[in-house]
Amino acid sequence: MNARQDIHNSDIPVLCQACEARxxxxxxxxxxxxxVALSKQSFKYRAEPGEELVGDSxxxxxxxxxxxxxxxxxxxxxxxxxxxVGLQFAPDFLGRPFKTESALNAVAAxxxxxxxxxxxxxxxxxxxxxxxxxxLLKQTLKELDEARDWMLTLGRKTxxxxxxxxxxxxxxxxxxxxxMGSGPVAYxxxxxxxxxxxxxxxxxxxxxxxxxxxxxxxxIEIEHNRHITIPDIGRLERRANI
Amino acid sequence: MNARQDIHNSDIPVLCQACEARxxxxxxxxxxxxxVALSKQSFKYRAEPGEELVGDSxxxxxxxxxxxxxxxxxxxxxxxxxxxVGLQFAPDFLGRPFKTESALNAVAAxxxxxxxxxxxxxxxxxxxxxxxxxxLLKQTLKELDEARDWMLTLGRKTxxxxxxxxxxxxxxxxxxxxxMGSGPVAYxxxxxxxxxxxxxxxxxxxxxxxxxxxxxxxxIEIEHNRHITIPDIGRLERRANI
DNA sequence: CGCGTCTTTGAGCTGCCTCAATTCCGGTGG
DNA sequence: CCACCGGAATTGAGGCAGCTCAAAGACGCG
Numbered sequence: 371m372n373a374r375q376d377i378h379n380s381d382i383p384v385l386c387q388a389c390e391a392r393x394x395x396x397x398x399x400x401x402x403x404x405x406v407a408l409s410k411q412s413f414k415y416r417a418e419p420g421e422e423l424v425g426d427s428x429x430x431x432x433x434x435x436x437x438x439x440x441x442x443x444x445x446x447x448x449x450x451x452x453x454x455v456g457l458q459f460a461p462d463f464l465g466r467p468f469k470t471e472s473a474l475n476a477v478a479a480x481x482x483x484x485x486x487x488x489x490x491x492x493x494x495x496x497x498x499x500x501x502x503x504x505x506l507l508k509q510t511l512k513e514l515d516e517a518r519d520w521m522l523t524l525g526r527k528t529x530x531x532x533x534x535x536x537x538x539x540x541x542x543x544x545x546x547x548x549x550m551g552s553g554p555v556a557y558x559x560x561x562x563x564x565x566x567x568x569x570x571x572x573x574x575x576x577x578x579x580x581x582x583x584x585x586x587x588x589x590i591e592i593e594h595n596r597h598i599t600i601p602d603i604g605r606l607e608r609r610a611n612i
Numbered sequence: 613m614n615a616r617q618d619i620h621n622s623d624i625p626v627l628c629q630a631c632e633a634r635x636x637x638x639x640x641x642x643x644x645x646x647x648v649a650l651s652k653q654s655f656k657y658r659a660e661p662g663e664e665l666v667g668d669s670x671x672x673x674x675x676x677x678x679x680x681x682x683x684x685x686x687x688x689x690x691x692x693x694x695x696x697v698g699l700q701f702a703p704d705f706l707g708r709p710f711k712t713e714s715a716l717n718a719v720a721a722x723x724x725x726x727x728x729x730x731x732x733x734x735x736x737x738x739x740x741x742x743x744x745x746x747x748l749l750k751q752t753l754k755e756l757d758e759a760r761d762w763m764l765t766l767g768r769k770t771x772x773x774x775x776x777x778x779x780x781x782x783x784x785x786x787x788x789x790x791x792m793g794s795g796p797v798a799y800x801x802x803x804x805x806x807x808x809x810x811x812x813x814x815x816x817x818x819x820x821x822x823x824x825x826x827x828x829x830x831x832i833e834i835e836h837n838r839h840i841t842i843p844d845i846g847r848l849e850r851r852a853n854i
Numbered sequence: 855c856g857c858g859t860c861t862t863t864g865a866g867c868t869g870c871c872t873c874a875a876t877t878c879c880g881g882t883g884g
Numbered sequence: 885c886c887a888c889c890g891g892a893a894t895t896g897a898g899g900c901a902g903c904t905c906a907a908a909g910a911c912g913c914g
């Protein structure tokens with residue numbers, strides 16, 4: 371396994387060795403040489419909760435892979451009403467190919483670490499490595515599927531169903547096994563009540579009331595406001611109307 | 613392959629000559645030879661309003677280009693609540709690459725004509741023509757942008773703003789010049805009130821009341837329930853909060 | 855002319871929002 | 885160790901936007 375392929379430049383960069391993006395993310399499209407080339411231009415970046423990563427209608431010069439943490443993508447109306455239109459978990463790709471301006475805000479929801487590289491490096495590599503575009507297409511289709519699923523939640527579900535859907539979404543993203551397994555799932559919520567409200571198209575008060583109701587009904591347990599335990603995910607799914 | 617066509621095999625197929633998808637759609641990626649190859653497997657299909665083109669969780673064997681008309685993409689909850697998650701206009705591409713099952717319903721909203729071809733033909737060509745994947749990525753990114761825009765509408769806008777946003781969306785899709793021009797725009801609504809309600813996450817009564825309000829306020833004119841005239845698109849945009 | 859479908863309009867209800875007060879909790883300093 | 889502070893979350897009371905239910909028009913078609 372660790373047979374030291376060889377001592378040449380085809381060694382995988384240290385930064386990439388443990389990176390999820392190399393397996394499930396876009397970097398999986400690259401061979402060791404290409405990985406080395408890209409890693410020379412890439413840098414790791416850490417952001418604190420609330421820190422803006424990409425501003426709306428701002429020029430975008432960097433793309434990133436999310437290495438850990440959660441990034442919220444949001445849109446705002448002129449009068450301040452806000453809607454979160456997507457959450458990015460590791461190893462999602464952050465950036466909009468073929469456009470120089472972002473149409474949305476990207477803000478760290480939790481402490482986040484990113485692997486960033488200049489947009490130009492990707493633009494160049496896309497031309498040489500068709501597999502890279504293939505990965506980007508797959509990632510984009512996944513995000514489109516998720517966006518459309520969420521549109522159903524936003525447009526047609528009740529507040530109770532929305533909150534249950536949100537707790538379920540986070541559970542399945544943090545622990546992909548969760549949906550099949552019958553055992554309990556536990557996690558720390560990556561979002562504040564205000565964020566959850568912005569994701570669900572509700573107010574914080576309504577979110578709070580529905581969480582309380584789920585807790586009193588024994589569907590979830592809550593500790594320290596943030597830590598959620600779901601004893602029976604099937605029960606939560608029924609509440610979410612999935 | 614028959615000899616006669618081989619002689620002139622670089623001629624563009626008749627079906628493709630006037631097709632928008634050759635310019636703005638995915639077929640723009642293909643050279644005349646490839647166009648001929650694909651067109652041998654493709655067929656034109658006409659559908660009437662209400663006709664189901666792709667069923668939810670149905671096996672998908674065909675992809676299509678929309679040549680004319682409007683297709684609605686929708687999702688339904690187990691209890692019948694429905695949400696339209698996208699509208700496809702010419703020359704949009706209809707189909708979900710890399711998945712054999714559809715996660716949504718596609719239904720003709722108006723009379724629709726399609727250029728259909730087997731999924732397998734595309735799957736094969738994608739491997740030979742990287743540019744095809746490039747086009748698919750662009751189309752998917754466009755749809756993702758639109759889906760996210762609409763999430764803001766669904767989650768955070770009032771009923772009045774939603775209806776105005778819808779009328780604006782149709783105006784700009786049917787006449788791409790509409791948004792810049794100051795002149796009046798007119799079109800036939802491709803959707804019934806029930807469809808509009810399902811697109812906006814409202815009831816038909818609320819849609820009807822808001823349309824009446826816009827009409828009484830002089831923002832739009834309505835003839836025969838379906839024909840809409842927008843004297844001043846800027847005025848509509850203000851109502852939509854764009 | 856009568857029937858079915860789509861749309862409009864009206865009247866009352868309710869789920870979520872708004873506004874306001876209180877509690878919880880982590881951090882900080884005495 | 886406790887008192888205090890500020891931000892986040894909860895809880896309560898009342899209002900209203902949009903839903904539900906019901907009825908009546910508008911229009912196309914046999």
